[in-house]
Amino acid sequence: MFVVESLGRTSSPSFFYSHLFQNIANEICLVDVVADKLKGEMMDLQHGLAFTRHCIVKADTGLDYSITAGSKICVITAGARQREGESRLSLVQRNVEIFKGIVPKLVQYSPDTTILVVSNPVLFIFGVYIASVDVLTYVTWKLSGLPKERVFGSGTNLDSARFRFLLSEKLKIAPSSCHGWIIGEHGDSSVHHILYALVAVWSGVNVAGVTLSNVKPDIGGKTDDEHWEQEIHKKVVESAYEIIKLKGYTSWAIGLSVAKIVQAVMSNSRNVFALSTNVKGFHGIKDDVYLSVPVVLGANGLTHVVKQNLNEFEVQKLHESSNALLEVQRSLTI
Incomplete structure (x- = not known):
C-alpha cells in the first residue's frame, strides 16, 4: 500500500491514472483535510476500478492516520501558499508546522515506510527564489527520524526529463536514448x-x-x-511557466514522474532518478542539505548516490545552491 497526503489540483489526477494503469500497488490510501474533495476523488477512482487490475482505494480526512498503517511508501503533496502580506520566512515556517502535523503520524503507523516529498510552494527568501521541495524534504527527514536513504524529494527528476526531451528534439533521436542530468535545486521556482x-x-x-x-x-x-x-537549459526552466500560462497548471509530466518513482520502490527496480537527497559528503558539501543528484532507488529507498564527474563550474553552482538552502534551513524552527 502507499499513501498520498493532500490532493493537489495539479499532479494528483494524472498520478492516480498512471498508478492504476501501470498496476503499481494493490492499495492506495488518500489523506486530505478537504473532506468533500477527498470523498469525490476516492469515489471517482473507485468507479474506474473495473477497468484496471484489482486495487483497493480508501480515504480519510487526516484525523485518524491509522488508515495508513503498513504503508510501503508515503507521498506528501501538502503545502501552504503565501498569504497576502505574509513574510517569506513566515510562509516557510507555516509549511513546517503543516508537516509537523503529518510526518510523525505517518511514521507512527508505518515505521518502515519510505517518504517521497512532492510539495513545492514558491518561496522567495533573502532576495532569491528557493526550491521549497528541497527545504521541505530536509524538514521531513528531521521530523521523521528515518534514515536519510528513506526520505527523498521529487527534486529535478522532471527537470531531467524535460532536458532529455529537448536534447532529443535537437539531436533528432528518442528521449530515452539521450542521457543527461539536471542536478541542484528543482526548477519550477524562478527563471532568474x-x-x-x-x-x-x-x-x-x-x-x-x-x-x-x-x-x-x-x-x-x-x-x-x-x-x-x-535553447535547451533555459527552456527547461521556462517550460513549466509556459505550460501554466497555456493551461493554468502542470499535471501529466509530474504525475508520470511521481508514479515512476513510486513504482521503483514498490518493485525494487533499482532505476536511477534525479531526486532530492542528503548530499553531505558529496562534491565537497559538508552540511546536511537536500539537493538533487542521480541516485539508485529500490525497495528500501536510496541504495546509493551516483557520484558524477562534474567540472569546476558545475561543482561551484552546486555549492551555491547548497549555501542558499542552508541559510533557509538555519532560519527554521523544527
Whole structure:
C-alpha cells in the first residue's frame, strides 16, 4: 500500500491514472483535510476500478492516520501558499508546522515506510527564489527520524526529463536514448535564480556512450555558437511557466514522474532518478542539505548516490545552491 497526503489540483489526477494503469500497488490510501474533495476523488477512482487490475482505494480526512498503517511508501503533496502580506520566512515556517502535523503520524503507523516529498510552494527568501521541495524534504527527514536513504524529494527528476526531451528534439533521436542530468535545486521556482541554481550537467551529456562535450567542447558555454544553453537549459526552466500560462497548471509530466518513482520502490527496480537527497559528503558539501543528484532507488529507498564527474563550474553552482538552502534551513524552527 502507499499513501498520498493532500490532493493537489495539479499532479494528483494524472498520478492516480498512471498508478492504476501501470498496476503499481494493490492499495492506495488518500489523506486530505478537504473532506468533500477527498470523498469525490476516492469515489471517482473507485468507479474506474473495473477497468484496471484489482486495487483497493480508501480515504480519510487526516484525523485518524491509522488508515495508513503498513504503508510501503508515503507521498506528501501538502503545502501552504503565501498569504497576502505574509513574510517569506513566515510562509516557510507555516509549511513546517503543516508537516509537523503529518510526518510523525505517518511514521507512527508505518515505521518502515519510505517518504517521497512532492510539495513545492514558491518561496522567495533573502532576495532569491528557493526550491521549497528541497527545504521541505530536509524538514521531513528531521521530523521523521528515518534514515536519510528513506526520505527523498521529487527534486529535478522532471527537470531531467524535460532536458532529455529537448536534447532529443535537437539531436533528432528518442528521449530515452539521450542521457543527461539536471542536478541542484528543482526548477519550477524562478527563471532568474533557478537558471543558475538548476545545474545542467553538460559535461556528462552523451548518446550511446559518446559524450557531446568531446565532440563539441564549448557545448553549453558562452562561446557555443549553436546556443545549446539558450535553447535547451533555459527552456527547461521556462517550460513549466509556459505550460501554466497555456493551461493554468502542470499535471501529466509530474504525475508520470511521481508514479515512476513510486513504482521503483514498490518493485525494487533499482532505476536511477534525479531526486532530492542528503548530499553531505558529496562534491565537497559538508552540511546536511537536500539537493538533487542521480541516485539508485529500490525497495528500501536510496541504495546509493551516483557520484558524477562534474567540472569546476558545475561543482561551484552546486555549492551555491547548497549555501542558499542552508541559510533557509538555519532560519527554521523544527
